[in-house]
Each structure stands twice: as C-alpha cells, then as structure tokens.
Amino acid sequence: MYDSDKRKLLSLLSHGAIFLSTTLIAIGIPIGILFISDDPVVKENAKEAINFHFNVWFYGAIIAILTFITFGLLGFILVPIGFVVHWILTVVALVRVLEKPDEPFRYPFIFRLL
Numbered sequence: 627m628y629d630s631d632k633r634k635l636l637s638l639l640s641h642g643a644i645f646l647s648t649t650l651i652a653i654g655i656p657i658g659i660l661f662i663s664d665d666p667v668v669k670e671n672a673k674e675a676i677n678f679h680f681n682v683w684f685y686g687a688i689i690a691i692l693t694f695i696t697f698g699l700l701g702f703i704l705v706p707i708g709f710v711v712h713w714i715l716t717v718v719a720l721v722r723v724l725e726k727p728d729e730p731f732r733y734p735f736i737f738r739l740l
Contacts, residue, residue: 628665634727636668640675641719641731644682644712653679670730671723673740678719681736682712 640659646652653676660672689708693701715733722731 628667630727633665633668634723636663636665637671637723637727637731638720640668640672641678641716641723643675644678644716667728667730674730674732674738675719677736677738677740678715678733680739681733684737 636659640656643652643655646655656672656675656679660669660676663669663672685708689701689704692704693699719731719733722729
C-alpha cells in the first residue's frame with residue numbers, strides 16, 4: 627500500500643503552497659507533486675490545490691477590477707473578506723488532510739479545471 631506519512635506530507639505541501647500564492651512559484655509545488663507522486667490520493671489533493679490556486683487568482687482579479695472601478699471603495703470590504711475566506715479554506719484543507727489522510731480534500735464552491 628502507500629506510506630501514510632508520505633501521503634500526509636505531500637498532501638499538506640500541495641494545499642499549504644497556497645500560502646505562497648502571491649508568487650507564481652507556489653503553483654509549481656502541487657504541479658510538481660502531481661507529476662512526481664504515484665499515490666492516487668496525493669494526486670487528487672494536488673489537482674484540487676491547483677484548482678484552488680486558479681480560483682484564488684480568478685476571484686482576486688475580479689476583486690481588483692471592482693476595486694479599481696469603484697476607486698477603492700469596494701476594496702475595503704472585498705479584500706479582507708477574500709483573504710479570510712482564502713486562509714480559512716486552506717486551514718480547513720490542512721486539518722482535513724491530517725484527520726483523514728486516505729481521502730482527498732475537496733474545496734467547496736470552486737470551479738474545477740482539472
């Protein structure tokens with residue numbers, strides 16, 4: 627079977643890479659794990675983390691556009707909400723991977739490209 631500790635570590639790295647989301651290198655971590663790992667649960671977690679990166683960037687672009695259009699007024703509301711949701715979902719993913727390492731975590735309310 628698959629090594630449980632290795633599964634946890636690689637899944638945690640995949641989901642935790644979003645904390646580096648301001649850098650484009652952050653998405654490289656789950657992409658690398660997706661191609662290197664042969665564990666199906668780790669692969670699913672890496673795909674989900676990649677999808678979450680795309681969603682964070684997509685919604686961040688929408689927030690940036692709305693902030694620009696409203697001369698910064700909506701930015702005071704939307705930016706903090708975006709960060710809180712982003713961080714909470716990531717922490718939930720990390721906790722869930724530790725609690726149930728044999729199940730891939732699925733983020734709620736995101737678009738999945740992979």
